[in-house]
Amino acid sequence: MKYNKITLLLFGFLFIAYTSQAQWKIPEKAKKSKNPHESSDTHISSGKKIYASNCKSCHGDPGKANALLPTATDVGSADYLKMKDGSIYYQITEGMGAMPSFKKSLSDEERWSLVSYIRSLANKEAVEEGGDENMLDKLSLKFEFDKASNSVKASVTDKSGSPYSKAGVPVAFLVKRYFGQMKIGEIETNESGLATLKLVDIKTDEKGNIELSIKINDRDKYGDVKLTQEITIGEHRHFKNILEERALWGSRANIPWWMLFLYVGITGGVWVAIVYVILQIKKVKKLGTQINT
Amino acid sequence: MADSLSKEESKSLLTKIENDLIGPIKNHKGFLVWILVLVSLLVWAGVAYGVQLSEGLSVTAMRDHISWGLYISSFIFFVATALIGMLISSVLGLLKIKWITPIARIAEMIAIAFAMWAGLIIVFDMGRPERLLNVFIHARPQSPIFWDVTVVTTYVVISILLYLLPLIPDAAMLRVRMTDSPKWKQKIYKILSFNWKGTPEQFHVIHKSIRILAILIIPVALAIHTVTSWLFAMTPRIGWDTTIFGPYFVTGAFVSGVAAVILAMFVFQKQYNLKEYITDFHFDKMSKLLVLVILVYLYFNINEYLVPGYKMKSGDDIHLRELFVGHDALMFWAIQLGGMIIPMIILLFKKGRKPMPAMIISIFVIIGAFFKRYIIVVPTMKHPHLPIQNVPESFHTYWPTWVEWGITLGSIAGALLVVTILAKLFPVMPVWEVAEEKGVNQEDLTK
Numbered sequence: 111m112k113y114n115k116i117t118l119l120l121f122g123f124l125f126i127a128y129t130s131q132a133q134w135k136i137p138e139k140a141k142k143s144k145n146p147h148e149s150s151d152t153h154i155s156s157g158k159k160i161y162a163s164n165c166k167s168c169h170g171d172p173g174k175a176n177a178l179l180p181t182a183t184d185v186g187s188a189d190y191l192k193m194k195d196g197s198i199y200y201q202i203t204e205g206m207g208a209m210p211s212f213k214k215s216l217s218d219e220e221r222w223s224l225v226s227y228i229r230s231l232a233n234k235e236a237v238e239e240g241g242d243e244n245m246l247d248k249l250s251l252k253f254e255f256d257k258a259s260n261s262v263k264a265s266v267t268d269k270s271g272s273p274y275s276k277a278g279v280p281v282a283f284l285v286k287r288y289f290g291q292m293k294i295g296e297i298e299t300n301e302s303g304l305a306t307l308k309l310v311d312i313k314t315d316e317k318g319n320i321e322l323s324i325k326i327n328d329r330d331k332y333g334d335v336k337l338t339q340e341i342t343i344g345e346h347r348h349f350k351n352i353l354e355e356r357a358l359w360g361s362r363a364n365i366p367w368w369m370l371f372l373y374v375g376i377t378g379g380v381w382v383a384i385v386y387v388i389l390q391i392k393k394v395k396k397l398g399t400q401i402n403t
Numbered sequence: 404m405a406d407s408l409s410k411e412e413s414k415s416l417l418t419k420i421e422n423d424l425i426g427p428i429k430n431h432k433g434f435l436v437w438i439l440v441l442v443s444l445l446v447w448a449g450v451a452y453g454v455q456l457s458e459g460l461s462v463t464a465m466r467d468h469i470s471w472g473l474y475i476s477s478f479i480f481f482v483a484t485a486l487i488g489m490l491i492s493s494v495l496g497l498l499k500i501k502w503i504t505p506i507a508r509i510a511e512m513i514a515i516a517f518a519m520w521a522g523l524i525i526v527f528d529m530g531r532p533e534r535l536l537n538v539f540i541h542a543r544p545q546s547p548i549f550w551d552v553t554v555v556t557t558y559v560v561i562s563i564l565l566y567l568l569p570l571i572p573d574a575a576m577l578r579v580r581m582t583d584s585p586k587w588k589q590k591i592y593k594i595l596s597f598n599w600k601g602t603p604e605q606f607h608v609i610h611k612s613i614r615i616l617a618i619l620i621i622p623v624a625l626a627i628h629t630v631t632s633w634l635f636a637m638t639p640r641i642g643w644d645t646t647i648f649g650p651y652f653v654t655g656a657f658v659s660g661v662a663a664v665i666l667a668m669f670v671f672q673k674q675y676n677l678k679e680y681i682t683d684f685h686f687d688k689m690s691k692l693l694v695l696v697i698l699v700y701l702y703f704n705i706n707e708y709l710v711p712g713y714k715m716k717s718g719d720d721i722h723l724r725e726l727f728v729g730h731d732a733l734m735f736w737a738i739q740l741g742g743m744i745i746p747m748i749i750l751l752f753k754k755g756r757k758p759m760p761a762m763i764i765s766i767f768v769i770i771g772a773f774f775k776r777y778i779i780v781v782p783t784m785k786h787p788h789l790p791i792q793n794v795p796e797s798f799h800t801y802w803p804t805w806v807e808w809g810i811t812l813g814s815i816a817g818a819l820l821v822v823t824i825l826a827k828l829f830p831v832m833p834v835w836e837v838a839e840e841k842g843v844n845q846e847d848l849t850k
Contacts, residue, residue, distance in 0.1 A: 362543045373544040377553055383619050384557070387564055390612040391597060394571065397605050398598025 134206060136197050143196040147219060149226045157227030160220055164212070172231050174330065181208060191232040198225045247333040249274055251281070253324055255341045259308065262341075264324045266303040273303035280328055281305040285312060286321035296327055309343060318344035413844040420838050424830040425580060427675035437823065441816045448813020451806040452527065460530045462806045466798045469784040473803040474528035476776040477811045480659065481521035481818065482555065482631050483652070483772065487660025488514025488562050489624030493617040502688055504840050505680045505832045508569065509667050512831070513660070514562045516821035518627075520814050522555055527810050547633045554627045561620045566825075567595065568613050572835040572848075575599035591828065601848060628653045635779070642722045642783035645711075651703040657696040658743070659772035662765035665689050667822070669762040671831050680832060683758060690756035693768070697747040704739070721786055731782050734774055742771015 147153055161172070165185075170176035172186025183190055185198075193201075202221050205211030212221060250271075253264040264281050266274045279299040284291040294312065297305040314320050320343055325336035353359070356366045408416065455462050465472045491510035495503045526532050542549045575596035581589065599605060629649040636648035645651075665686065672681040711719045712727070726735045746764045749755040755764065785799050803811075835848050 358545050360545070362541070362545075365543070365545055369545060373550075373553075377557070380557055380619060380623060383615060384560060384564070387568075387612045387615055390608050391568070391571075394599065394605050394608050395597040397602060397608065398600045401600045401602060 134197075134201060136200050140200040141194050141196045143199065145195050145199070145222050145225055145229075147222050147226065149229065153223050153226050154230045155227075156220075157223035157225070157230075160216065160224055161227055164216070165224075168208075172228065179208065185228050186231045188232075191228070195225050195229060198228055245332050247335075249279070249326065249332055249335055251324055251326065251335055251337045253322070253337065253339070255322075255343060257343075260343070261306050261308040262322065262324075264297075264299075264305045264307070266299050266305070266326070274299070275301055275303060277301050279303070279305075279326055279332065282325050282327040283307050284323040284325070286323070291323060312343065314344040314347065316347055316349055318342050318346055408842050408844060410844070413842070413847050416841060417838050417843045417847050420841065420843070421576065421580065421834055423677070423679065424832055424834050424837070425577065427677075428581075428827060428830065429584075433674065434827070438820075441820045441823065444816035445813050445820070448810045448816070451809030451813070455527075455806050455810070456532075462804060464797075464801050464804050464807065466801075467794070468787050468798045469781060469801040471528075471780050471784060472801055473777065473807040473811050474524055476780045477773070477814060478521050478524045478528070479631055479652070479776040479780070480773050481517045481524060481814070482628055483656035483776070484659050484663050485514045485516075485518035485521060485558070485562070486624050486628055486653070486656040487664055488565065489620045490657055490660060491664065492565060493620050493624075496617055497614075501840065502685060504836050505677075506664060506668055506685060506689070508566070508830075508832055509671065510660075510664050511562060511566045512822045512825045513663055513667060515559065515566055515825070516818040518555060518559045518562055519821065520818040522559070523817070524811075524814055527814070547630060547637050550630045551627075551634060554623065554630050558620075558623050558627045561616055561623055565613070565616050565620060568609055568616070569833045569836065570595060570829055571597050571599050571609060572601060573830055573833060575601070576834060577829070588828070625653060628656050635783075640783055641718045641786060642779075645707065647703060647706055651700075651707055654696060654700040654703055655772065655775065658693070658700050659769055661689060661693045661696055662768035662772070665693065665761050665765040666769065669758055669765075671826070672758065675826075675831060677831075680837065686758045686761045687753075687756045690750045690761045690764075693761075693765070694747050694750045697743050697768075701743060701747075704743075718786075722783060725782055725785070726778070731778060735778055738771045738775045738778060742768055742775065746771075 161169075168177065168179040168182040169185055170178055170182070172184065175184045175187065177184060185191075199221060201209070202216075202224055203211065203213050205213075216224075248268060250267050250269060251264060252267065253262050255262050262283060264283070266279050266281065268274055277298065277300050280296055281299060282296045283294050285294055286292075294309070295307045297307055299305045312320060319340050321338065321340050323336060323338040325334075326332045353361070354364065356364050358366065358369070360366075463472065463474075488511045491503055492507040496507065526535060529535065538549075538552065542552070544550075574592045578589065578592040578596050581592065629652065632648035632652035635643035636645060638644065668681050668685060668689065671677055708723070708726075712723050715723065725731050746768050749760065749764055754760065781801055785801070838848060839845075
């Protein structure tokens with residue numbers, strides 16, 4: 111144990127010494143390489159998806175400076191976005207220190223799509239800085255369930271109730287479960303302010319209801335916009351309550367018969383014998399008195 | 404044999420036996436020091452328990468992961484040691500093995516003392532002992548814990564009866580002979596002699612009752628330790644999830660029990676001057692018995708560790724590696740070698756079975772048996788079912804605190820105190836049986 115701690119410490123020091131010394135050394139040639147793919151919307155959105163599943167765990171949301179690994183750079187920051195495409199590509203490909211290399215796990219095209227995505231953040235920021243109105247607490251949500259298509263249609267409106275026509279508001283759908291809310295999907299709104307999610311395999315309660323919450327999943331930009339409602343999406347169901355049957359896990363009243371017989375039978379049998387022996391002691395006493403008289 | 408003695412010889416032999424066995428009850432040499440040691444240990448345990456009651460179980464080293472520690476380990480050790488009563492007085496008794504007569508009651512005293520304290524240790528392990536009654540009020544016969552409560556109680560009762568029945572004739576004799584002892588003592592003798600006159604009818608009833616109990620206690624004793632093992636084996640935890648835990652525990656129990664009896668035999672032989680009754684022959688026999696039970700126990704150990712060790716299933720592997728070469732390896736091998744294999748080898752030699760070496764070896768075996776229970780309980784709890792991250796360091800390490808050691812040592816002292824008190828009230832051997840064995844005439848016994 112002690113031994114382990116010492117080795118751990120040693121490795122820790124080595125690691126820190128190694129990483130604090132290290133600097134990105136990007137070859138000139140790599141810096142100059144250009145993105146061979148066109149920065150199309152599909153390219154960027156596939157980059158966004160890859161980011162969410164591969165990078166977010168350490169880097170957090172780009173531009174929000176909320177990295178989960180404190181040393182992981184915010185790749186959405188204006189400061190970082192001064193980097194050249196070729197450099198970003200090189201850094202993702204090779205990695206350094208705690209930043210893993212993605213040479214093997216992501217394809218060439220996927221890595222470039224990440225570059226496109228990261229680069230697109232720069233444009234977005236420029237747009238946002240270019241007088242995008244402040245959207246904090248300006249929007250409302252409502253939703254309805256469509257039985258025929260088994261889908262939930264969420265609509266984002268402004269406070270007056272008319273649809274919010276700027277597409278791309280992220281709407282998250284959550285269902286209440288035992289230990290909190292389970293996210294079942296996240297969809298961005300279209301130009302009519304609509305985000306539609308098809309419900310697949312969602313378990314209901316006995317009455318066929320679920321408690322559905324939808325919220326705009328960008329608190330910094332839109333504020334806390336959330337709506338929770340119980341909706342009926344299925345038929346009445348009948349659950350067998352396994353706590354009510356006679357079983358090992360049941361309450362005392364629901365003890366299985368065989369176990370009750372065994373317990374009472376064995377314990378009872380032994381105690382009958384014990385009581386018998388105790389009565390024999392009484393008999394010894396009685397035999398002794400008879401002699402006296 | 405009985406008729407080979409003349410009337411006078413028989414009479415004087417009986418008187419001698421009576422004197423030899425009753426004498427030490429009166430004799431107080433060294434007794435007070437011994438009692439003082441035990442009582443101070445108990446007082447110390449009382450202080451520790453006071454701290455635990457007012458501060459809560461956080462004064463122990465038990466935490467969320469390792470919630471069974473020294474208390475439960477000692478509980479199993481106590482139950483195990485108590486099992487010896489059944490092996491000696493019942494199994495060997497029913498097999499009509501004669502040499503056990505002088506040591507059967509010693510075994511029975513150990514059984515009573517340790518079984519009673521085993522129950523108490525469970526209470527010490529409770530965070531809210533004032534809710535003890537809930538265990539009974541809300542008892543579910545589906546739960547192995549409730550079986551354990553049932554069977555421990557039953558075993559204590561049968562052990563007490565098995566102690567009391569052969570004591571009746573002795574109590575009657577003490578009533579006559581100990582007229583100079585304090586009133587309360589005489590009262591006890593009077594009550595426990597149950598109007599004993601030594602008539603053939605009374606002998607018959609006693610013999611029959613003892614026989615019933617001797618048979619009854621075999622399944623109950625097997626049950627008590629099998630159920631204790633089920634407290635572990637009925638869960639799917641790594642290291643406990645095995646089908647041989649029942650026999651593994653029972654055979655392990657005999658090891659510590661036989662060693663405890665050898666130790667007690669040595670002490671009584673020396674302190675009570677019983678050289679003529681507890682002889683080298685008895686040490687030799689008991690040592691051979693110890694070899695036998697260790698061998699059986701080793702067989703189960705090999706099964707318990709070699710079989711999973713050969714497969715090294717994932718999950719098992721972490722646990723087993725910790726035992727074989729990891730954090731707990733030192734304790735594990737010390738127990739296996741120093742508490743079983745080496746003692747057994749020494750006992751194979753005739754010189755090793757002499758009283759002194761046998762006694763020293765027994766101490767090693769007992770210590771080994773105690774920590775063996777610890778190795779069964781604690782390491783398994785270090786590896787929870789789910790990989791849990793970011794828990795405090797104290798959750799996955801365990802070493803008992805002074806409170807736990809205090810209460811545990813106090814419990815051992817308490818059990819020894821019970822044995823001591825019994826040995827101060829009554830002869831440590833059944834006088835009439837010993838006399839019968841030595842050839843005293845029947846009519847002298849049934850006077």
